[in-house]
Amino acid sequence: MASDRIFGLITLITAVAYIAAATQIQTNFFSGEFLPKLFPLLIGGVAALCSLTILFKPDPDPDWPIGHTWLAMAIAVLVLAIYAVLLTPMGFLIPTAFAAGILSYQISPRAIPAILSGIGLSLGLFVLFKYALGLGNIVAYRIPTAAKLWDALTILIPFVGH
Amino acid sequence: MDILANLALGFGVALSPYTLFLAICGCFLGTIIGALPGLGPSNGVAILIPITFTLGLDATSALVLMTSVYYGAMYGGRISSILLNIPGDEPALMTTLDGYPMAKQGRAGDALVLSGVASFVGAFLATVGLMLLAPTLARVAFFFGPAEYFALYLLAFCTLGGMASNNQAKAALAACIGLGIAMIGVDSSSGLPRLTGGNLHLYDGIDFLVAIVGLFAIAEVFFFIESHGKGSSIGVKLDKVRIPWKDIVSTKWTMLRASGVGFVAGILPGAGASLGSFLAYMSEKSFAGEKGGFGTGVPKGVAAPEAGNNAAAGGALVPMLTLGVPGSGTTAVLLALLMTLNITPGPTLFTERPEVVWGLIASLLIANVVLLLMNVPMVKIFVKVLMVPAWILLPGVTMISFVGIYSLSGSYFDLLLMVAFGILGYFLRKLDVPTVPVILGILLGGNMEDALRRAMTLSDGDVTYLFSSPIAVGLWIAAIAGFVAPMFLRGVLKKPPAVTD
Numbered sequence: 001m002a003s004d005r006i007f008g009l010i011t012l013i014t015a016v017a018y019i020a021a022a023t024q025i026q027t028n029f030f031s032g033e034f035l036p037k038l039f040p041l042l043i044g045g046v047a048a049l050c051s052l053t054i055l056f057k058p059d060p061d062p063d064w065p066i067g068h069t070w071l072a073m074a075i076a077v078l079v080l081a082i083y084a085v086l087l088t089p090m091g092f093l094i095p096t097a098f099a100a101g102i103l104s105y106q107i108s109p110r111a112i113p114a115i116l117s118g119i120g121l122s123l124g125l126f127v128l129f130k131y132a133l134g135l136g137n138i139v140a141y142r143i144p145t146a147a148k149l150w151d152a153l154t155i156l157i158p159f160v161g162h
Numbered sequence: 163m164d165i166l167a168n169l170a171l172g173f174g175v176a177l178s179p180y181t182l183f184l185a186i187c188g189c190f191l192g193t194i195i196g197a198l199p200g201l202g203p204s205n206g207v208a209i210l211i212p213i214t215f216t217l218g219l220d221a222t223s224a225l226v227l228m229t230s231v232y233y234g235a236m237y238g239g240r241i242s243s244i245l246l247n248i249p250g251d252e253p254a255l256m257t258t259l260d261g262y263p264m265a266k267q268g269r270a271g272d273a274l275v276l277s278g279v280a281s282f283v284g285a286f287l288a289t290v291g292l293m294l295l296a297p298t299l300a301r302v303a304f305f306f307g308p309a310e311y312f313a314l315y316l317l318a319f320c321t322l323g324g325m326a327s328n329n330q331a332k333a334a335l336a337a338c339i340g341l342g343i344a345m346i347g348v349d350s351s352s353g354l355p356r357l358t359g360g361n362l363h364l365y366d367g368i369d370f371l372v373a374i375v376g377l378f379a380i381a382e383v384f385f386f387i388e389s390h391g392k393g394s395s396i397g398v399k400l401d402k403v404r405i406p407w408k409d410i411v412s413t414k415w416t417m418l419r420a421s422g423v424g425f426v427a428g429i430l431p432g433a434g435a436s437l438g439s440f441l442a443y444m445s446e447k448s449f450a451g452e453k454g455g456f457g458t459g460v461p462k463g464v465a466a467p468e469a470g471n472n473a474a475a476g477g478a479l480v481p482m483l484t485l486g487v488p489g490s491g492t493t494a495v496l497l498a499l500l501m502t503l504n505i506t507p508g509p510t511l512f513t514e515r516p517e518v519v520w521g522l523i524a525s526l527l528i529a530n531v532v533l534l535l536m537n538v539p540m541v542k543i544f545v546k547v548l549m550v551p552a553w554i555l556l557p558g559v560t561m562i563s564f565v566g567i568y569s570l571s572g573s574y575f576d577l578l579l580m581v582a583f584g585i586l587g588y589f590l591r592k593l594d595v596p597t598v599p600v601i602l603g604i605l606l607g608g609n610m611e612d613a614l615r616r617a618m619t620l621s622d623g624d625v626t627y628l629f630s631s632p633i634a635v636g637l638w639i640a641a642i643a644g645f646v647a648p649m650f651l652r653g654v655l656k657k658p659p660a661v662t663d
Contacts, residue, residue, distance in 0.1 A: 003593060004593065007589075007593050011335060015338075018342055018357075021357050021359075022357065025349075025354075025356050025357070026352070026354045026355075026356075027352055027354070028352045028353075028354060030351055030352050030353070031349060031351040031352030031354075032351075032619075034623075035351070035615050035618060035619070036349050036351065036352055036354075036356060038614065038615070038618065039341075039345065039610075039611040039614055039615070040342070040345045040356070040357065043338050043341045043342050043345070044338075044342070046334060046338050047335055047338035047339070047342065050331045050332070050334045050335035050338060051335065053331035054329075054331050054332060054335065057331070059328075059329055059332075059593075059594060062592045062593060062594065064592070065388045069387065069388055072387050073384050073387050073388070073588075076383065076384065076387055077581060077585060080380070080560070080564075080581045080584075081578060081581055083564065083577075084564070084574050084577030084578050084580075084581060085574045085577075085578070087564070087568060087574070087577065088572070088574060092565075096561055099557075099560075099561070100557035100558070100560070100561055101557075103383065103556065103557040103560060104553040104554065104556075104557045105553075106387045107386050107387055107390060107552055107553045107556055107557075108390065108551070108552065108553035109390075110553075113553065114553065117553060117554045117557060118557070120554075121554070121557055121558050121561055122561075125558070125561055125562065125565065129565055129569075133213065133216075133217060134217070135213070135216050135217075135565065135569045137568070137569055137572050138565065138568075138569070152574075155574060155578075156578075
C-alpha cells in the first residue's frame, strides 16, 4: 500500500513537472507553434492519470529487502558510479578489478574468492576485449594526475562537477 | 515458388563459412545465456548489441550472430527449468511444471532432449509460418498512413501493457516513462532542444542501448545482491543422455498443436513468448484432461510449452519485421539491433532490402538446425555452465555491460545513465511495473510522435483524421480491447503456481 502511494506521488510530481517543461518547449517557424509540444503533453497527461490511479488504488507492498541489504546495494551503486567516471582516467585493469571484486563480495561475502574473481575478471575480460574482439578504446592502464582524478570524481558531486 | 526463390537468395547471403561460424558461436553463447538463471534472451541480446556494433560486423553477419543468440537463449532457458526448477527466463516458467518432476524421476536427460526436439519443431514451424505470412502482411502494411501507424503503435503499447502486468495503470505508466524519455533531445523539425534541462549530454537524446542494458542487466545485479546469489546450485543430477525416441514419437501431435498456438500468440503485438508457452501448455492440459497427468512429469507437459515458447519467438518476428512493431521484450531488443544497424523494419524492408529479410530468415533456419545438433550431444557442457557461481557471473556481466556501452561512446555520462537505469529497473520491477513497455517506449517514441505529427499536419490539426480509415478504426478498437480485456480475463488466465519441493 504505502510503497505504491509513494511511487504514485513521485510519478505524479514527475508527470506534472514534465507537462510544465513541455509547455516551455521552444518552437520556431519550421516546427509550428504547437506540434513539438503536442506529444509530450499527451504523454504527461496519460502519465498523470496513471499516477493518480496508482495513488488511489495501490497494490499490496512488495517484500522490500532489510537494512544491511540496502547498504550493500547502496555500496554497489556507489562503486559502479565511481567505476564509470574512473574508467577513462585510470584505464581498464585497476578500476575493473576493484569494481568486480567489490560486487562479487556484495553478492557472496567471502573475501578471498571475491578478490580472486575481481583480478581474474579484470585480466580475463581485458584479454577478451582487447585481443579477441579488438575493441579500440579500451586502455590497459593510465596513470592520472591528481587534478585529473579530482576532476573525474567531482562529476559525481552535484553542483560541483560539470 | 516466389518463396523458394527468395529463400535461395537468403541462403546465398547467410550460408557462407564465415556466417556459419558466427551462427555456431551465436548458438553456443545464446544457449549459455539462456541457461544461466537471471540472464534471459532480452538482457543477453542487449549486452551483446554494443559489442557487435563495435566489432564492425556488416549487417548480415551481425543479424546472423544475434538471431542465433536469440534462438539459442530460447533453447537454453529450458535447461535450468528442468534441472533446477528455476526458469532461465520468463517463457521457460511453464517448462518447470513438468520438466522438474520428470527430472526428479531420474529422467532429466530424456526431458532435456525431448524439450530440445520440441524447441526445434516449434521454432522450425514458426519460421516457415513467418516466411508464408510476413510478405502478405508487408503488402497490407503499404496501405498504412500516419493515422494507421499511430493507432498501431498505440495497439502495441496497449496489448503489451494488458499482457505484461497485473496492473493496467502501471503498465501504461511504464509506456509513458519510455515515451517521455524518447522525447528528450533535439527536435528534428525545429532543430531546437526539447526537455534536456540545458544538459549538453542530452542533446543527442538517450541511447536506447544504454536504457536496455541498464534496465535489464544492471538491475539484475541488484536482485542478486538482494538474494545473495542463492539458487545457483545444481538441483538434480544428470546421468546418461540418450535420445528418447518413444517420447518424441508419442508427443508429435502435441508439438504440432503447441507450435500452432504459440505462433498465433507470438504474432499478437505485445504478447510474446511467455503467453505462447502459457497458452500451449494450458491448451494441451485441457486437451489431455485429467488422465493426462500434467504437472506430474509427463513428456507432453515438457514438449508443449517448449514448442509453444519457441514458436511464439518466431511468430513475434512477424509484426516486428513487417510493421516495425515488436511483439515481445526480446523482439524489442532485436528491433534495437536493427535500428543500430541502420535497418528500418517495415513493409519497405521486404521490397527494398530483400537480402536482409531473407538472409535473416535463412539464418533462423540455420541457427535452428545448429541448435538441435548442438543441444543433444552437448547438453552436458551447458549443464556445467550452470555451476558458475553468481559471485563470478554477475560481476562479469556487469563489467561486460560497462565495456559494451563505453565502447559505443567512450563517455562517462552514458555509463552513469546506465547505472541510473539499473536503479530505476530495480524499483520498477519491485513495484510490479513492467520494464518492457519502457524499452518499447524509448524505441518507438520518435516514430510514434512522427506519425502523430504527420497526421496532424496532413489534416491541418483535425483530430478526427486519426479515425478516418477502417484500418485505423479497427486498430483503435483492438487497442482499447487489448487494454481492457485482460482486466476481465485475469481470473481465467491465472498462472498456475510453480512446483515446490
